[in-house]
Amino acid sequence: MDTTGERAGGWLDRSRTVAEPGFSRWMVPPAALCIHLCIGQAYAFSVFNLPMSKLIGITDSAPDDWKLTGLGWIFSIAILFLGIAAAFGGGWLDRVGPRKAMVASACCFGGGFIVSALGVYLHQLWIIYLGYGVLGGIGLGLGYISPVKTLITWFPDRPGMATGMAIMGFGGGAFIASPLSVYLMKLFSTPEHIGVAETFLVLGIVYFVFMLIGAVIVRVQPEGWRPAGWTPPAAQNAMVTTSNVHLDDALKTPQFWLLWGVLCLNVTAGIGVLGQASAMSQEMFPGRITPAAAAGFVGLLSIFNMLGRFFWASTSDYIGRKTTYAIFFALGVVLYAAVPWTGQTGSVFLFVLFYGIILSMYGGGFATIPAYLRDVFGVRYVGAIHGRLLTAWSVAGVLGPVLVNYIRQYQIDSGVAKADAYTVTMYIMAGLLVVGLLLNLMMRPVNARFHMKTEPAVA
Structure with a gap:
């Protein structure tokens, strides 16, 4: 019997992402950018540090407000778990394909913001460590690596350019996140309240949806596919192997x-x-x-x-x-x-x-x-x-x-x-x-x- 869960699992399965004839490989870099432009927000997280150090004092830090030294660990924990998730998630990604990994990244990264919003609302810093640091960091790691192999296999003639297009989004994500975060905090702020929690909530939802768009677009190449008119060079550079290492x-x-x-x-x-x-x-x-x-x-x-x-x-x-x-x-x-x-x-x-x-x-x-x-x-x-x-x-x-x-x-x-x-x-x-x-x-x-x-x- 076909259930909703089975249908969703089928859509996420690697076999459901194999490109059909006529699919343009140039659709894959935008799918990767949907992920990297979102997770690149990590480079702009510092815009929240000062406002979060004044959640109680509003105009200045109160004795019960968080210190900048403690807030600085949010980013460090996220980068730490980025590396851990990338290290342990790489083999899983190879088995399940990019779509499932992108959806998992969207859930973790978007969910990390929502958990952090709860931490701000309750004024519990450890919840933000858990939310943006651990959960968001896992989303960062899975999202960072999810399009890499797919891009390289779609662009065997220009692998550097392909990965450069996507990873460029991680460097540029802060350009979107920084002004957007400042605008949202200003929008939700009042004389008695700094709108960090609401901003986290909105960003979590927006990033989740945008990253899902990338998961919908992404495709893997059919077996034996090659770019039109391209054949592997006969003479390889000594540093470029034609073999694979496990x-x-x-x-x-x-x-x-x-x-x-x-x-x-x-x-x-x-x-x-x-x-x-x-x-x-x-x-x-x-x-x-x-x-x-x-x-x-x-x-x-x-x-x-x-x-x-x-x-x-x-x-x-x-x-x-x-x-x-x-x-x-x-x-x-x-x-x-x-x-x-x-x-x-x-x-x-x-x-x-x-x-x-x-x-x-x-x-x-x-x-x-x-x-x-x-x-x-x-x-x-x-x-x-x-x-x-x-x-x-x-x-x-x-x-x-x-x-x-x-x-x-x-x-x-x-x-x-x-x-x-x-x-x-x-x-x-x-x-x-x-x-x-x-x-x-x-x-x-x-x-x-x-x-x-x-x-x-x-x-």
């Missing part, structure tokens, strides 16, 4: 851990700067960069972060992933080491330009790594391997801000002027990028003993 075997290779270190170091350097960009610009150029100008600087960095994801990932299709990452690290070393000099000379223009390029390479690293994994390990398990690799993001999400914040505070406590408090940090970041460059240079093709001898049947 997920369990990939973790046994030195290449996986080299790439783990490469991603971790690239993200550590960028995310530390991204989290302190506003304060850093004002402290390095006191009196010249106002709070409003600093906010504009953060917005500009977001543009570089977003566009860098598409530009660098697309460029990697032509110059190779290893070369692209070599540029990230070599150029990054020079730019990080030169940042203190821009402060000493008072050049705001060069300061902004250098950080814009740095953030473009930060975003580019995220967008290029799935294609790098595909080149090294093959396409069969790239989604699951990518999920495991994203644990590097979780580590970097803690390491980067800690390095920037604590070293800055140590410098200030030691009597160093705020304008010079970031000098040592920038040199440390440059040193981390040197290590990343060496790890990338050590990359070699995976030993043939790890290649799968037979292909498993498609579920």
Whole structure:
């Protein structure tokens, strides 16, 4: 007997997402963007921190209000569970297909906002940790990896460009979320009430619906499909394999851990700067960069972060992933080491330009790594391997801000002027990028003993 549950399960089944003849592969990037533009809201979550520190005091923090230090853990927990969900959900995603994973992501991410709205209403911070941090973080992880393998298999001729288009949405999601969140809080606020709970509720519903649209649109390619007129190149680059490595075997290779270190170091350097960009610009150029100008600087960095994801990932299709990452690290070393000099000379223009390029390479690293994994390990398990690799993001999400914040505070406590408090940090970041460059240079093709001898049947 056909039940409603069985019908819903059928719609979510991977077999129901196989594209019919005439389906355009260019419909898949918009489906991915529906997910990534929503979960990219994570980069704008900081707009809630100050209002949530005044829920009782309204105009100023009251003794019973939450502290910013406690609120800062909401984002950190979410990034931590992003990595955990991506690591453990990758294999499941390969089995069930992108639609079911997208729907699960929508439920977790949208549901995380709704649970957090309850936490704000009851003024219980642990509920928000559970809602946006744990549940929302799981939604972030599943949503981040869900379209990756699908895009790579639809675009075997341009895998970097394909993943760049989607992951660009994660970098650009804050552009939608930040002004929308501010508008909604203003709309629901009264002289006696800050409208954070209502804003969370609306965002949870809106994001859930929008992410479901992506799940409806997404399709996987029929078996044996290839782009019209395209055949695999006869002569492959040494770093591009035509074989596949099983997920369990990939973790046994030195290449996986080299790439783990490469991603971790690239993200550590960028995310530390991204989290302190506003304060850093004002402290390095006191009196010249106002709070409003600093906010504009953060917005500009977001543009570089977003566009860098598409530009660098697309460029990697032509110059190779290893070369692209070599540029990230070599150029990054020079730019990080030169940042203190821009402060000493008072050049705001060069300061902004250098950080814009740095953030473009930060975003580019995220967008290029799935294609790098595909080149090294093959396409069969790239989604699951990518999920495991994203644990590097979780580590970097803690390491980067800690390095920037604590070293800055140590410098200030030691009597160093705020304008010079970031000098040592920038040199440390440059040193981390040197290590990343060496790890990338050590990359070699995976030993043939790890290649799968037979292909498993498609579920």
